[in-house]
Amino acid sequence: MRAVKVLLLTLGLCAGWTLATALHAPEQRYSADGLYNLANAYARAGKHGLAVLNYERAALLAPGDADIDSNLAQVRAAAHLPPDPHGRFARIVLALPPSISAWAGVMGIALIGIGVLGARTLSRSRWLPASSILLGTALVVLTVCQAMVLWPQMHAAVVLVNETQARVSPAPMGDTAFVLAEGETVTLSAQREDFALIRARDGRSGWVARANLGAVIP
Amino acid sequence: MRIRLWQWSRAVIGAGALLVPITHAKALANPALAYETVEPARIKLGETATIRVTSLDGYLDDIQLPKVAGLTFEIVGRAQGLEFINGQASPAWYILIRVTPQALGLFSIPGLTAKSPALGLEVVAENTPSSFSWQVQKSAPPAPAPHSSASIPKGARLKADAAAFVQLSIPTRPVYVGENVPMDIEVGVRPGVVTSMNGLPALNSSDFTLTLSKQPLRRDQNIDGNPFLVMTWHSALTVVKPGNFSLSVETPLSVRVDTRSADDQAFGSILGWPFSQIPSKGVPPKNITVASSPSELKVLSLPAAGRPRDFGGAVGEFQASSEVSSTRVAAGDPLTLKLHISGIGNFDRVESSMFDHLDHWKTYPPKSSVTRTDPGGTRGEKVFEQPLIAVSSGEQSIPPLEFSYFNPTTRRYERVRTQPIQVMVSTSLADSSLRAPSEGRAPEQGSARQLARGLRPDHSAAAGSVRDLRPLYFRLPFLGIPATLTLVLAGLAVRSRRARPTVKTAERALAQMSAAAHSGNSSLFLETARAAVLQALAHRWRLPPEQIGSTELRARLGKTGAEIDRLFALADEARYAAGESQDTDYSYWLALVRGELVRGAS
Numbered sequence: 001m002r003a004v005k006v007l008l009l010t011l012g013l014c015a016g017w018t019l020a021t022a023l024h025a026p027e028q029r030y031s032a033d034g035l036y037n038l039a040n041a042y043a044r045a046g047k048h049g050l051a052v053l054n055y056e057r058a059a060l061l062a063p064g065d066a067d068i069d070s071n072l073a074q075v076r077a078a079a080h081l082p083p084d085p086h087g088r089f090a091r092i093v094l095a096l097p098p099s100i101s102a103w104a105g106v107m108g109i110a111l112i113g114i115g116v117l118g119a120r121t122l123s124r125s126r127w128l129p130a131s132s133i134l135l136g137t138a139l140v141v142l143t144v145c146q147a148m149v150l151w152p153q154m155h156a157a158v159v160l161v162n163e164t165q166a167r168v169s170p171a172p173m174g175d176t177a178f179v180l181a182e183g184e185t186v187t188l189s190a191q192r193e194d195f196a197l198i199r200a201r202d203g204r205s206g207w208v209a210r211a212n213l214g215a216v217i218p
Numbered sequence: 219m220r221i222r223l224w225q226w227s228r229a230v231i232g233a234g235a236l237l238v239p240i241t242h243a244k245a246l247a248n249p250a251l252a253y254e255t256v257e258p259a260r261i262k263l264g265e266t267a268t269i270r271v272t273s274l275d276g277y278l279d280d281i282q283l284p285k286v287a288g289l290t291f292e293i294v295g296r297a298q299g300l301e302f303i304n305g306q307a308s309p310a311w312y313i314l315i316r317v318t319p320q321a322l323g324l325f326s327i328p329g330l331t332a333k334s335p336a337l338g339l340e341v342v343a344e345n346t347p348s349s350f351s352w353q354v355q356k357s358a359p360p361a362p363a364p365h366s367s368a369s370i371p372k373g374a375r376l377k378a379d380a381a382a383f384v385q386l387s388i389p390t391r392p393v394y395v396g397e398n399v400p401m402d403i404e405v406g407v408r409p410g411v412v413t414s415m416n417g418l419p420a421l422n423s424s425d426f427t428l429t430l431s432k433q434p435l436r437r438d439q440n441i442d443g444n445p446f447l448v449m450t451w452h453s454a455l456t457v458v459k460p461g462n463f464s465l466s467v468e469t470p471l472s473v474r475v476d477t478r479s480a481d482d483q484a485f486g487s488i489l490g491w492p493f494s495q496i497p498s499k500g501v502p503p504k505n506i507t508v509a510s511s512p513s514e515l516k517v518l519s520l521p522a523a524g525r526p527r528d529f530g531g532a533v534g535e536f537q538a539s540s541e542v543s544s545t546r547v548a549a550g551d552p553l554t555l556k557l558h559i560s561g562i563g564n565f566d567r568v569e570s571s572m573f574d575h576l577d578h579w580k581t582y583p584p585k586s587s588v589t590r591t592d593p594g595g596t597r598g599e600k601v602f603e604q605p606l607i608a609v610s611s612g613e614q615s616i617p618p619l620e621f622s623y624f625n626p627t628t629r630r631y632e633r634v635r636t637q638p639i640q641v642m643v644s645t646s647l648a649d650s651s652l653r654a655p656s657e658g659r660a661p662e663q664g665s666a667r668q669l670a671r672g673l674r675p676d677h678s679a680a681a682g683s684v685r686d687l688r689p690l691y692f693r694l695p696f697l698g699i700p701a702t703l704t705l706v707l708a709g710l711a712v713r714s715r716r717a718r719p720t721v722k723t724a725e726r727a728l729a730q731m732s733a734a735a736h737s738g739n740s741s742l743f744l745e746t747a748r749a750a751v752l753q754a755l756a757h758r759w760r761l762p763p764e765q766i767g768s769t770e771l772r773a774r775l776g777k778t779g780a781e782i783d784r785l786f787a788l789a790d791e792a793r794y795a796a797g798e799s800q801d802t803d804y805s806y807w808l809a810l811v812r813g814e815l816v817r818g819a820s
Contacts, residue, residue: 010698010699010702013698017694017695017698029683029684029685030683030684030685030686030687031682031683031684032677033677033678034683036676036677037676037677040673040675040676043669043673044669044673046669057687060687060688060689061684061687067674067677070674071673071674074669074672074673075669078669098689098690098691099684099689099690101689101691102689102690102691102696103690105691105700106699106700106703109700109703109704109707110703110707112707113703113704113706113707113708113710113711114707116707116711117707117710117711117714120714121714143691146689147689147691147692150689150692151692154688154692161548171582171605172552172554172582172605172607173554173582173585173603173605194550194580194607209550209551209552210550211548211549211550211551212550212551216687217687217688218687
């Protein structure tokens, strides 16, 4: 009884925090369809960088959407960027939308707990707690794998300006290390004033003006 | 043999003794000597020529500068040196006059001293090829006075010995502290006699900093039949404190010193070359220092009156201009502002403080570079490259940059100012990433149209939207839910694990009671039942087993407590009636005890 009280209290606190965060968040709202349509508009306007950025954002909300994947591949091809197909593993773990997957993980934890406790009390029918533990574990693993697949996207950014120069130092007069094409996706490693240290897909690192990048997670 | 040689020597010496008065008398017949030369005789507009007035018979008083339309004259220095005549050094005094043309043409400069002829100077346009050469009709300078050993100061012969001279040319006007003063150092050495130069010319005072040109200008000059190598350093002199100074330049040399007696030298000079040189060939080199004649220099402090607040110590004449790398940028994109400061002066004191007032622009430390355009290093250009990032969008203005300096010519502080520059700053692409692109911004319409045909169609607008793109499991508030759930479940599991030994003890006690009932051992049955129930109740009520009595049982458990109390009484009776069999309802007591034990375990 006491445990239930603690659980309810904690859930209430978390809900309150979430509500407070939402109230202080900017009024900008995102939907997968809205981002997808916006990306289409940019693609039609020839803005490959902004199109890729919004397709990537839409894919975060609807990972398995075939339209998003198809149009993103077309824009990449038009921008002469190498394709970035998801592997089979990624496709499987991204079959469930992240919002549902998160709650499925919570449910998985609950099922595991119920199974463990039931195995001690229900000594006669052991298959029921075992099934609960198995199902709960599967849900938790699915959620964790999806989080691992999506974790790089939390630090991803898209190059918005063609021939963006990656410099060896975070200064406008720094020497150019290499040049990035518009629409290329990079990983943000660090930030310093108006520059961001990025790592390209081929492993090269350099400092890029932040104004030339669009973070997938704004 | 020795007697014959002696007779021949006496004859030669006697003939020489007759010739010496003759040559001396010829020299005495010449009037006082002064002459002038102009070099170069053909210059381009923008260049300068130098008139050198040489006096061989004493210090030159101030001379009247000529007045020629299209030419300006300025005395840039006085010097004292040696003129080499017949292999002998004679003291000479010089006045150097800088001639600056203002127009093209062929000019005739009247003689500056008595009986000196006019000089010719041709000024041509800058793009005139240099293949054509106009030779100025210079009349040969009057023959210099013959050498008189009596007029040479003591020690001068050892230094010079017709071997080397050093000459310093500095302006005669007062200069200011910090000013870069152009200065010419001329060192002439006689190859063969001077074996090596052991260092660069250096000033004899530490109150100045001297910047020599990297390589001197070299020319071969024939001075009275003897070949000389003349090296000229166009240098810059910086004065660090005010006062009156006497400047001299010293140059370390290695020379072969002529150790012959005066008679032998006179005899050798009568015979002329090569006899005048032979005796010194075998002498080892000796290190000497040749110094120029001291020149007076007056250094003034910079005036305090009218000194601008932003004055940084620049002295000279400067011009300023600025430019930007692009007049159209996106907000956040860097652009480079270049500031050019050109002119004459001490560029090391031209600092970047003028960039301190660039409001509305984010600045980074500027880079600067200096390009010298003359060998002396006084004329040149300093370029500052200032990276700028616009803080706000729209039409922005880079304000005029101001720079103040002291002009030694006008003797007052002056200020140069660049023109303001307008820059159009557009909104950053990143900021507009969530806005629909405008109709007019489609630079790649062709390929975009082709791409648009292959795109899948838009989705119908859905109602669901989120405020945060991050999945729930990457948000801290949400992570509290699975964390709390995990903690609660783990607590329950731990509690269950702690209860497990109680259940096992109860099962063991029930098994012992069942075995005692089978064997009909009522004493063992009742004793085991009492011990198990006491332990279970003590664990449940967190009391020591000895404190659980009849009152406690009846108060806490009611009717069940009374039955348990009766079980305890039966157990006591069985203990005191050791070995006697009692009529015990095993199944009833077994059910009662099991019920209590299971209740306690749960």
